[in-house]
Amino acid sequence: MGCKKKVVLSGNQAIARGFYEGGGRVAASYPGSPTVEILESMKEYDEIYSEFSTNEKVALEVAMGASLYGSRAMASMKHVGMNIAADPLMTFTQTPINGGFVLVSGSDPGMASSQNEQDNRIFGKFASMGILAPGSSQEAKDFVKFALDTSEEFETPILVDISSRTCHSRGIVELDDRVEKEPSGFEIDQEKYCMLPPNTYKAQYFMKERLEKLRQYAYDLPINILEEVDGSDTLIITSGLMYYNLKELNLPVSIYKLGMVYPISTRKVRELSEKYEKIIVLEETMPFIENELKRKGIECEGKRYFSFTKEIHVEDIEEGLFNAGVVKERRLTRVEVIDTVSRPPMFCAGCPHRPIFDILKKSKVKVIGDIGCYSMAVLPGFEAAHTNISMGASVGMIKGMNKAMRQNNDDEPIAAVIGDGTFFHSGLSGFVNLLHQADEEDNMTLIVLDNRTTAMTGGQSNASSGRYNVDDDMDASIKEILNAMGIGRVIEIDQFDYNKIKEIINGELKKKGLSVIIATRPCALRYKIKEPYFYVDPEICIGCRSCVRTNCPPIKMKKYEGIDKLKSSIDPDACVGCSVCAQVCPVNAIKRSK
Amino acid sequence: MDTKNIMVAGVGGQGIVLMTGIISQAAARDGYDVKTNDVVGLAQRGGMVWGSVRIGGKIYSPNIPVGEGDILLGMEPLEAYRWSHLMSENSTMVINKKRNYPIPVLLEKEEYPEKDIEKLKEKFNIITLDVEKEAKSVGNIKVANTVMIGVLSKYLHIRTETWKNILKENVPSKAIDENLKAFEIGRNHSNNK
Known part of the structure; x- marks a missing residue:
């Protein structure tokens, strides 16, 4: 004793470690800040099968299946992922848990990276789960192990509610060895696992009694x-x-x-x-x-x-x-946060989303947005996406808005955007639905931004990543899927052919009917794209700022010696050579190096 | 050692998370309690990113209370200025020279706050250096953060050997030499250069 190995771990890493030490076997997740790193850390442990599933519902179901077999299982997600996973969760919780089952959900007080601030604990209570709240990395590890044991002892799913700060904060953690838990196997017991009446009647009493036992247990719980x-x-x-x-x-x-x-x-x-x-x-x-x-x-x-x-x-x-009268004298001086130039996030240099939003902005079309890196089109620089609600919502919403417009004899075109990760996560069902009661007077243009990765959360693989990554086992073709559904007008484009795609996008916006445009360039960051950089010839530049308005990090107006007017400039260290600025330049002042 | 509160500030993509990771591991290796914070998520796409490391005998919260920062590593001058309210009087700010212009400046809606940054020296001990240039001098622009860590190492009671071991454990094997050189450049940096 006293000589346990101590390491520095983030809360997320500690959760993965706790699952490993606790004999965890199957872990599934969908990437979302603040919990992305949990599943990424699982990859270190050969004893654990882990996957980023297509969405949180599927991740929960994967973990449910493993737990039914008697293996210790974990699903991890961000708080809003709980909404997607709610359907299986609300019924699975009625069954007596076999293999320890832990759902980790990351909350985001302050919404550093989220569209809302919903409280996980409300959900946990709604689902009649025990809820644990770790506040440090050591606790994150310990609580996961405790959750696995408690889950089996009380036949209950356990929710670990961890805040964004605790996920990303690091602290010293004492390591223990893994304790192996052999699965019992899946035994057929319809009363327990087939949630149809009258089995569901009994389940209500089971859940109530289970919670009561847990409440008794809480009296002198060692983690309280x-x-x-x-x-x-x-x-x-x-x-x-x-x-x-x-x-x-x-x-x-x-x-x-x-x-x-x-x-x-x-x-x-x-x-x-x-x-x-x-x-x-x-x-x-x-x-x-x-x-x-x-x-x-x-x-x-x-x-x-x-x-x-x-x-x-x-x-x-x-x-x-x-x-509250508890502190008599205040020690900490609150200093106002410095009010200076803001720094909103922006598309990376060479991001293939940039030309799309530059064109959409110029077209002045109303754009139904969605969740992903392209949510940043909402921000200053573009302001070229006009809604941002939830994963996959753009597809259903564009249809509803389009139908409402038809009723009102409003024939303005509208567009929606969705990424590849979001397409597979929850876009598919919306796309099929577009075909129902389709009308030739409809005018919807949907742009699928297929950059072959779940980019916003750090470039995780998804069903379309196999094209560029030999290690990825899925290379689903979005075009073929849409064609197979029966969507006829699907056009693939190369975003870095600026003038051509401008013609296509504007053409489809004008044309009636349903059009889907698939943008095909890969994520510049994930696939580390770096071509020779571009530079501005200040003698040719007319200072029109067409390039600056593409809002690329290395492009800025600059004072050149001997020239009165400000002219554009490109930071060669940051340019990755996508060529979009050169293509929007009306006087060919931007040239490739070498 | 009394609690040392270290703030790291920069722009998404500058490797701030890696820096707080290395500092915290070095502190733990030499027997200190440590907690860190990182703002991760949306801001990673060119937004304002900051992290903090607190080192000492016993650390509860990873958050640095306002006005109790001891040393700030600014990978970008505006970001160093943005978090200066967290710093105690006469504390040290190590600031990279290279500017990274945010959207309002790129779009010419606001001016980059050069004067405010200049004024920091009235309240703090300011050390400036061009970490990208130093990194390029050892042949790898990616070791810019390591130069910064080298400067920091002078202010903490953590053994040089520990820093070097932690760097070796955290960087790709082919970049070890470049990182160790970058660390030395930072450690030997003097503001008069």
């Missing part, structure tokens, strides 16, 4: 930590990273840290409430713990002092506790 301070009349109930932020303040108050945030032991919190005058609940986003306590009739305050949105930092906690 009570730190009592003599003389403190206040108890702060908290969980996850909030505990560690609170500890930074080094306050003489008692703390009850919930490792398991649901269910909460009623007996335990009643006992505690009798000992303390004041109970403060510290949690990010929704008042989940606070509401659970209030529902039990326990007086407490939480959201009165802490924000319902964004991350809660050490300074915010001090301020909240000061307002």
Whole structure:
């Protein structure tokens, strides 16, 4: 003892390690910030079968199948992925779990990389799961192992709710050896696993009793930590990273840290409430713990002092506790964040999405957007996508808007964009639906941005990556799939042939009917594209800024010596030689090097 | 060692996550407690990326409280300036010379805040160097971050041997020599050069 190996791991890596040590066998995920790295880290362990599935629903189902067989299984996703996976989850949870089953869902308080801030815990409670909330890398590892054991002992799925900050933060983790868990095999038992009435009637009682047992178990759960301070009349109930932020303040108050945030032991919190005058609940986003306590009739305050949105930092906690009368004197000085030039994310140099959005912007067409790198077309620079809701939504939405326009005799063309990852994730069903009650007066142009990778989350493989990667085993042709569905007008284009694709896109926008355009250039970042760079000849440049408006990182107006007017310039270190700027230049002032 | 709060700031794609990883591993190897933060996700596409490393006897939160930063490594000057409110008075900021212009500047809607960056020296100990140029001098522009880590190494009680071992464990084998040279350049950098 005492000589265990210690390493620095991120929360995500620690989750993968916990699954490995806990005898995990099958892990599936769909990439989404903040949990992408969990499955990427699984690849290190030969004992684990892991995959990035087509979407979160499929990932959950893969893990469900393994668990039914008795193997320890994990599905990981970001919070909004839970929405996709909700259908199987809400029924699977009615079955008694065989092999330990853990669902890890990354929340994103403050929405650094997400379209909403939904609280995982609401979902976990809805699905009648036990919910654990780790706040450090060590806990991430320990809690996953605990979840696997608890899942089997109580025949319950367990949700590990981990915040974006804890996923990406690193800390020191003590490693243990793997404990092998042999699967029991799948035994036919229709009453347990066939969720039709009357089996579902029994399942309701099963879930209720299971939760009650878990609630009893929570009374002296080792991962729920009570730190009592003599003389403190206040108890702060908290969980996850909030505990560690609170500890930074080094306050003489008692703390009850919930490792398991649901269910909460009623007996335990009643006992505690009798000992303390004041109970403060510290949690990010929704008042989940606070509401659970209030529902039990326990007086407490939480959201009165802490924000319902964004991350809660050490300074915010001090301020909240000061307002609550717990902190007498404020130590931390809050300095205003510096107000300076913003830096919105932008398409990489050589990104094949750039010419598409340059053309769409110039065409002034309304564009139904979707989720992926191309969501950045919303941002300043282009502002050439006009909705951004959820994965695959653009396909259904363009149809609905088009039908509403027809009813209203509005014959303006509309366009939608969707990437290849999103196409396979949840675009397919929308595409088939386009053919239902199709009308020759419809005017829809859909552009599939097939860059052969799930780019936004770091370039994971998907069903179309095999074209460029010998290691990838899938090379599904989007054109053939659409043709097989019965969509006749499918045009493949090379985005770096700017004038030609401009003619095609504008032509299809004008033309009535349904057109699908597939952009075929691979992701410049994932496939490390680097061609000889371009440069500007300032003597020829007329300073019109056509190239600058393509919003490419290396292109900027510059003062050249001996020339009065500003002329364009290209940073050769950052240019990857895609040629789009040279093609939009009206006077051929941009030339390839060498 | 008292807690040292290190801030790393730059632009998506500059390797900030790798830097916080190397610093944290070196600290852990020499027996310190350590926690890091990285802002990862959408910002990786040319947005503002920052990370923090906290090193000491016992670290609870990975977040650096406002005004308690001890040293900032700025891979880009505007990004160094953006996070300067986290730094304590008279703390050190190591700033790369090369500018990376954000969208509002590229589109000529706003000016790059040169004057504000210049004024940082009134409050902080500023060290500037062109890490890309130094990296190119050892033959690999990708080791720019390692030059920065070399400068940082002078400010922390972590053994040189530890830094070098951690670098060897984290970079591709064919780039080890270039990284070690880059580390030495940073370590020997003096502002008067």
